[in-house]
Amino acid sequence: MTLSWYLVLAAILFTIGAVGVLVRRNAIVVFMCVELMLNSVNLTLVTFARANGTVDGQIMAFFVMVVAAAEVVVGLAIIMSIYRTRRSASVDDANLLKY
Amino acid sequence: MVPAEGLLSSSWLLIALPLAGAAVLLRGGRRTDRWGHLLGTATVVAAFVIGLLCTIQLAGLEEKSVGIDLYTFISSGSLEVKAGLLYDPLSAVFVLLITGVGSLIHIYSIGYMAHDPGRRRFFAYLNLFIAAMLLLVLGNSYVALYVGWEGVGLASYLLIAFWYTRPAAATAAKKAFIMNRVGDVGLALAIFLMFSQLGTTTYEGVFGGVGTLAGGTITALGLLLLLGACGKSGQFPLQAWLPDAMEGPTPVSALIHAATMVTAGVYLIARSAPIYDLTETARTVVMLIGALTLLIGAIAGCAYDDIKKVLAYSTVSQIGYMFLAVGLGPVGYVAGLAHLLAHGFFKAGLFLGAGSVMHAMDDQVDMRRYGGLWKKLPITFATFSLGYLALIGFPFLSGYFTKDAIIEATFDRGDTLGYATGGVAVLAAGLTAFYMTRLMFMTFFGRPRWEEGVHPHEAPSVMTVPMVVLAVGSVGAGFALVQAFPLSEWLSPVFGEPEEAEHVIAPLTIGIALTVVMFLGAFLAWLFVGRREVPVVAPVRVSPVTRAARKALYADAINESLFMRPGQWLTRALVFFDNRGVDGAVNGLAATLGGSSSRLGRTQTGFVRTYALGMLGGAVLVAGALLAVTAG
Amino acid sequence: MTQTLGGGETVVFWVLGPIALAGALGMVLSRNAVHSALWLVNTMLAFGVFYVIQEAPFLGAVQIIVYTGAIMILFLFVLMLVGRDTSDSVVETLRGQRVAAIILGIGFAGLVGAGIARATEDLPTDGLGDPGGAGNIPAISELLFTKYLLAFEVTSALLITAAVGAMVLAHIEREPGSRLSQKELSRARFLSERQGTLPGPGVFARANSVAVPAILPDGRVAEESLATGLEPQEPDEMPRPTGRGQLGSPDAALGTLDPAPLEGRDR
Numbered sequence: 001m002t003l004s005w006y007l008v009l010a011a012i013l014f015t016i017g018a019v020g021v022l023v024r025r026n027a028i029v030v031f032m033c034v035e036l037m038l039n040s041v042n043l044t045l046v047t048f049a050r051a052n053g054t055v056d057g058q059i060m061a062f063f064v065m066v067v068a069a070a071e072v073v074v075g076l077a078i079i080m081s082i083y084r085t086r087r088s089a090s091v092d093d094a095n096l097l098k099y
Numbered sequence: 100m101v102p103a104e105g106l107l108s109s110s111w112l113l114i115a116l117p118l119a120g121a122a123v124l125l126r127g128g129r130r131t132d133r134w135g136h137l138l139g140t141a142t143v144v145a146a147f148v149i150g151l152l153c154t155i156q157l158a159g160l161e162e163k164s165v166g167i168d169l170y171t172f173i174s175s176g177s178l179e180v181k182a183g184l185l186y187d188p189l190s191a192v193f194v195l196l197i198t199g200v201g202s203l204i205h206i207y208s209i210g211y212m213a214h215d216p217g218r219r220r221f222f223a224y225l226n227l228f229i230a231a232m233l234l235l236v237l238g239n240s241y242v243a244l245y246v247g248w249e250g251v252g253l254a255s256y257l258l259i260a261f262w263y264t265r266p267a268a269a270t271a272a273k274k275a276f277i278m279n280r281v282g283d284v285g286l287a288l289a290i291f292l293m294f295s296q297l298g299t300t301t302y303e304g305v306f307g308g309v310g311t312l313a314g315g316t317i318t319a320l321g322l323l324l325l326l327g328a329c330g331k332s333g334q335f336p337l338q339a340w341l342p343d344a345m346e347g348p349t350p351v352s353a354l355i356h357a358a359t360m361v362t363a364g365v366y367l368i369a370r371s372a373p374i375y376d377l378t379e380t381a382r383t384v385v386m387l388i389g390a391l392t393l394l395i396g397a398i399a400g401c402a403y404d405d406i407k408k409v410l411a412y413s414t415v416s417q418i419g420y421m422f423l424a425v426g427l428g429p430v431g432y433v434a435g436l437a438h439l440l441a442h443g444f445f446k447a448g449l450f451l452g453a454g455s456v457m458h459a460m461d462d463q464v465d466m467r468r469y470g471g472l473w474k475k476l477p478i479t480f481a482t483f484s485l486g487y488l489a490l491i492g493f494p495f496l497s498g499y500f501t502k503d504a505i506i507e508a509t510f511d512r513g514d515t516l517g518y519a520t521g522g523v524a525v526l527a528a529g530l531t532a533f534y535m536t537r538l539m540f541m542t543f544f545g546r547p548r549w550e551e552g553v554h555p556h557e558a559p560s561v562m563t564v565p566m567v568v569l570a571v572g573s574v575g576a577g578f579a580l581v582q583a584f585p586l587s588e589w590l591s592p593v594f595g596e597p598e599e600a601e602h603v604i605a606p607l608t609i610g611i612a613l614t615v616v617m618f619l620g621a622f623l624a625w626l627f628v629g630r631r632e633v634p635v636v637a638p639v640r641v642s643p644v645t646r647a648a649r650k651a652l653y654a655d656a657i658n659e660s661l662f663m664r665p666g667q668w669l670t671r672a673l674v675f676f677d678n679r680g681v682d683g684a685v686n687g688l689a690a691t692l693g694g695s696s697s698r699l700g701r702t703q704t705g706f707v708r709t710y711a712l713g714m715l716g717g718a719v720l721v722a723g724a725l726l727a728v729t730a731g
Numbered sequence: 732m733t734q735t736l737g738g739g740e741t742v743v744f745w746v747l748g749p750i751a752l753a754g755a756l757g758m759v760l761s762r763n764a765v766h767s768a769l770w771l772v773n774t775m776l777a778f779g780v781f782y783v784i785q786e787a788p789f790l791g792a793v794q795i796i797v798y799t800g801a802i803m804i805l806f807l808f809v810l811m812l813v814g815r816d817t818s819d820s821v822v823e824t825l826r827g828q829r830v831a832a833i834i835l836g837i838g839f840a841g842l843v844g845a846g847i848a849r850a851t852e853d854l855p856t857d858g859l860g861d862p863g864g865a866g867n868i869p870a871i872s873e874l875l876f877t878k879y880l881l882a883f884e885v886t887s888a889l890l891i892t893a894a895v896g897a898m899v900l901a902h903i904e905r906e907p908g909s910r911l912s913q914k915e916l917s918r919a920r921f922l923s924e925r926q927g928t929l930p931g932p933g934v935f936a937r938a939n940s941v942a943v944p945a946i947l948p949d950g951r952v953a954e955e956s957l958a959t960g961l962e963p964q965e966p967d968e969m970p971r972p973t974g975r976g977q978l979g980s981p982d983a984a985l986g987t988l989d990p991a992p993l994e995g996r997d998r
Contacts, residue, residue, distance in 0.1 A: 003854045005748075006785070019836035023828070077898075092825075725846070
């Protein structure tokens with residue numbers, strides 16, 4: 001078992017998250033899939049940090065986490081305010097760009 | 100050719116005066132209605148006076164060929180195109196004919212069109228015609244001739260359709276113009292040929308250089324000019340428009356379609372004598388066309404009941420005589436022109452007389468409705484009879500001398516062509532006598548067959564005086580032109596000294612033969628028409644010859660099937676192709692674009708998830724490409 | 732050279748890997764949004780353990796504390812407030828979306844996975860040594876406050892902005908004067924029909940369940956007691972709690988105040 005297994009796992013999880021974004025309609029669940037994608041990237045970073053022997057990868061993963069936290073905060077606030085006005089949290093509601 | 104001095108240098112006034120008259124009357128509009136006819140007549144009379152004086156001056160000159168430079172049309176490098184006039188005996192003769200007969204007809208029209216609200220417009224168009232015709236005969240180059248040629252075509256169209264609200268008149272005008280156009284193509288091609296081969300279109304230049312051209316080119320020139328002449332003069336195969344042109348007012352028929360415009364073709368061929376002298380083939384074709392046409396006209400004239408149509412076919416036939424004459428070569432030009440001048444007098448007189456009859460009979464043209472008019476219209480009867488006698492060639496009247504000269508010259512050729520065409524001409528003379536006598540019987544003699552409410556009365560003097568003048572000309576012109584003041588001498592500067600030809604058949608024999616044939620024709624007419632009661636309704640069961648003659652030897656039917664139907668099919672096919680093909684292609688393209696754009700537009704669903712799907716798809720492609728690149 | 736990893740690590744990986752995968756799939760596939768959140772929590776915990784065994788103990792702790800503990804809880808809060816009943820229907824509204832997503836997903840995973848596997852066959856496992864163990868925090872902090880200082884400062888600004896932004900977004904603007912004061916509320920109450928205060932919860936309750944509406948003294952269902960989002964159950968249908976059966980019907984203890992049967996009793 002080599003390190004590349006972690007990377008493969010991370011890739012698979014990333015893909016699952018991506019498919020989830022495409023398939024789910026509840027905005028919050030979509031958000032959660034995005035979080036999954038971010039996490040898988042974090043795993044990749046940490047694996048490469050270990051492979052290269054420096055801590056830089058872990059620092060990057062750290063920053064990713066912080067930014068993800070900020071993003072979740074703001075995003076959920078947005079979803080809440082949208083829900084208040086629209087009474088629906090479906091992603092499909094934003095279809096004004098329809099032809 | 101000498102440059103002009105004195106009055107001759109102002110001979111451009113001949114064209115300018117009628118043209119100014121036309122312009123004033125057309126631009127002036129209804130304001131000029133009260134005196135428009137007087138102005139129109141005055142310009143033409145003034146032109147006649149000037150023409151007379153110019154001719155007198157010309158007669159006194161040594162070199163009887165005067166050139167008047169008007170202005171330089173194009174001056175660029177080595178190309179110099181000048182516009183100018185040529186006053187020589189030939190053009191002088193025509194100027195006098197046009198302005199003289201034209202003045203008389205203008206005076207006649209004052210009375211004839213007195214009750215017509217469009218009288219001013221009529222005179223404007225007549226003036227326009229006179230101006231264009233004068234330019235035609237006075238121009239010093241083929242291009243100037245062509246300008247006048249087109250101008251008379253336009254005037255003819257405008258005048259035939261003078262009562263334009265009548266569909267028949269409008270159709271006849273269109274027909275005339277289109278058939279003229281066919282002929283004009285020939286003339287235009289001839290001019291192009293001249294210019295390309297000789298670099299000039301002036302008479303001087305062309306006649307000087309024509310000797311250097313190849314024989315085939317000269318023959319082509321001759322035939323093309325002949326085509327133009329046939330169109331304008333109503334010769335076979337373009338003769339069908341002339342009878343239809345009778346839809347126009349009678350003064351128009353008299354002036355344009357008897358005396359002047361239809362003689363433009365003869366003028367063209369006469370003027371182009373130096374070209375025709377060099378090509379035997381073209382001359383032969385001219386003769387054949389002339390002979391054929393004179394026979395067609397004579398046959399058709401026998402079967403019509405419309406007085407004007409009979410006279411129209413008579414015109415066609417007589418111009419055939421003129422073509423026959425000018426096709427003979429140097430000896431025939433003078434004879435043809437003499438007949439042309441005589442014909443101008445008596446045919447115009449006949450038409451004016453017919454107009455007087457129509458005026459008296461409430462514009463009725465059907466001869467079956469005439470009869471017994473000699474008592475009611477004495478002056479008309481007298482002038483008409485003189486014109487009639489002149490036309491059929493009664494001894495010592497004008498037609499006798501001129502027709503005699505032509506047939507003499509034809510027989511003098513001595514070959515089969517000469518005998519054949521001469522024989523045809525003699526036969527046609529008999530037919531001419533037949534149909535004209537028939538016309539006389541039906542119109543002036545017999546029991547009156549008038550319609551209800553018709554009271555024939557003599558025309559006012561403004562109409563009868565011109566008729567009398569023309570009758571005098573009908574009587575005396577022939578003698579004057581052939582014997583007393585020989586036209587051949589007057590025209591010798593143009594055509595050369597008259598030769599004494601070898602007479603194959605003695606002239607007296609021909610004269611007697613013609614007279615015999617004439618009396619025979621008249622007698623037959625009395626036998627079949629004058630002796631019996633003229634039925635008011637044309638009999639239906641007639642011989643095939645009569646039926647064919649009534650249809651003018653099926654000329655219209657042939658034209659329709661040869662040209663009109665294929666033209667209509669072609670038009671329909673083109674319209675179909677345009678609608679389905681071109682429009683279909685364009686509309687199809689538009690529809691394709693619209694359809695595909697709307698279909699493509701459906702990819703914009705507006706849903707975020709669709710776009711995200713696209714993004715993932717793109718990412719897959721990128722990853723695949725990356726792998727392909729690194730692996731490969 | 733490729734270094735194979737230790738046996739313990741291998742075991743942990745092969746145990747937690749499938750668990751993480753299952754969590755991810757469960758998150759994507761479960762219909763209920765709260766269930767999705769819980770599956771994600773599962774996956775994140777697995778991630779935390781991964782970080783620890785990958786010589787990143789600090790990150791592992793942060794993952795569990797911050798990510799799982801704070802972010803996912805925030806998710807759950809908002810789900811409870813907002814998204815619980817907006818669960819997705821099974822039917823996909825966009826045609827072919829699911830099929831295309833699955834195909835593309837498989838394709839993507841295959842390509843990237845295979846690519847990575849091939850590219851990183853010879854990945855060295857130097858390991859971090861001391862910074863991967865006890866010296867992890869000093870190592871991180873050393874880099875954080877020297878090399879990545881600017882990023883650190885900017886990120887702190889970002890956090891402040893995010894907090895303020897969230898407050899602004901979640902704020903409900905009320906018209907001045909739309910919030911009635913106590914005095915106004917009292918006055919309105921006394922001028923209305925019912926001057927008494929509203930009964931507290933459970934005064935007219937007939938059962939412990941919040942799904943059972945309360946019955947007013949005259950037998951009508953109290954509208955105010957209907958819980959939102961729940962189907963009101965018939966008060967009679969509720970299962971009787973044990974012990975009461977000996978007393979008979981609950982109403983028996985009340986007796987009847989009026990000989991005539993009350994209106995609205997028959998349902």
